[in-house]
Amino acid sequence: MELTYFNIQRFCLRDGPGIRTTLFLKGCPVNCLWCHNPEGRSASKILLFYSERCTSCGRCLGLCGARKMADGKITVDRALCTACGKCEKECLNDCNEICGATRDADEVYEELIRDKMFFDESGGGVTISGGEPLFQGDAAVYLSERAASDGVSFAVETSGVGSGEHLRRLADNGALFLYDLKGADPERHLKNTGVSLDVVLNNLDMLTGIGADIILRLPIIPGYNDSESDLSKMVELLARCAGKVRHAEIMPYHRIGLGKLSAMGRGAGDLASVPDGRDMAEDWQRILSSSGLTVITN
Template sequence: MNSQAIVFDIQKFSLHDGPGIRTTVFLKGCPLRCLWCHNPESWTARPELLYSPGKCTRCGKCAAVCPNRAHSFEAGRHVFARNLCLACGKCADVCPTGALELCGQYRTIEDVLAAVLADRPFYQNSGGGMTLSGGEPMAQFAFTEALLRAASANGIHTALETCGVAPWQEFQNILPFTDLFLFDIKSLDAEKHLQFTGVPLAPVRRTLDSLAAAGVKIILRCPLIPGMNDSQPELAGIGELAENLPAVSEVQVEPYHPLGQSKALRLGLSDYYAAPFATQEFTLACIAAIQRHTGKSVRKS
């Protein structure tokens, strides 16, 4: 059993990642590279340094502690050489302005489980539990399986948010410990799916169909990205997909928000796609377009 994983957040009192009040554990590592990703800091399965140049006062404390000379100053300008960074976190510890932040920590099963169990009374009163998200939790499969197993053994309702890209055998292994799958569908257009996420649609659909055939509970989660996956045929396809899979109880849409853009800049990612803001009017129109093709609930997550 792999008893450690790289976790980048544990969010308490979450109301948007499954039923009731939940603790959501965010794991780093993802096989997809969605152009609009809300959490680009989740992509790599290793700790990373986020740097906000606008907060830097050029005090030089980071350069003084860095063991690999990743920080330097040229003509009064702070230069951060990301390729030299070992993600040790020493500079973030001494930075007085919060310009540096280490994202991702190795956490043990026992440590994460204790954080989850601490809120058991809230789950019992609200029908909540634990949700694993990311990134893609299946990218750190051994930890994900062990944590789901341990939470389930403690009587905690478990949910897994997934993009579906992992070996089917691994999904089979977690079925006994996973009460709900929050299954991400980015686009039902095969060409767009590959173009926008870097991964073909076919394996995603295979996993979804296999989970549905296994009789598990599924909620479809669909990002709404203006100009990218909001065509009428795609929205109709989401509604039809939900309608045709008995295991799917609901469709939840997630309108694009630009938070990922600032995180991408802090990670030094230059090719992040900044979509137009998803207005309430846009979101309601998309929900209506999906709802026309299914009798199941369609709502904002």
């Protein structure tokens, strides 16, 4: 079995309990307006071009039809780029990076458990994220089977948008779900993510119904899902989850994704004016804790 991913990050402390290694799988069916891993959305490889590092030396011109010099600056026509990677090799300034690789799942798994000694000491393990891991659901389940047979803790960071069958099989293999709730207002949820809240809640109900191990994650984005009405609906939703999940974690908005959008040749749009959410997290935590569920800030 093969899988396509865009990053493996070691020594992660925020992707579940203990020290963890996180695999970021490619592909996502959700379109969060604030996505902080936009490079993971497409299922295939893409080029990231860091134009601020470019000295316009011209070494990459002529490698393909996508790159041109205009007014002393290199431009990349994304429609013509096949992510062949020639410019990544040719450039001496590391301006170009191919984001995404396809590899054998067993080979990737062996890399993921390289820090097993640290996992065992810290109560950590492997986390799969993305993108949306359910987008490559068979690979996600396969990795969870391997982890279960090796006694390695396995967590899945998910939007809950995907096959219920994959979720069920992950739960059977003992996965801990880091389950996103991106809002509790159906209309706003659809507008902010392009996905119906029902899909997310139905899968959550199924998982709580079979006693799955769940931590809720609440990405809160100023101006998108933090109004008084948004928070009060979220309090109701969290109250319904009390006793069925471990706790909830607020994931305040941060601006890390903006640099990646620029490397993808896209502007930040409205996101450019959204403030960092960490300053507001204390207030959100106080309000959401009135649900009776333990709410912390990640």
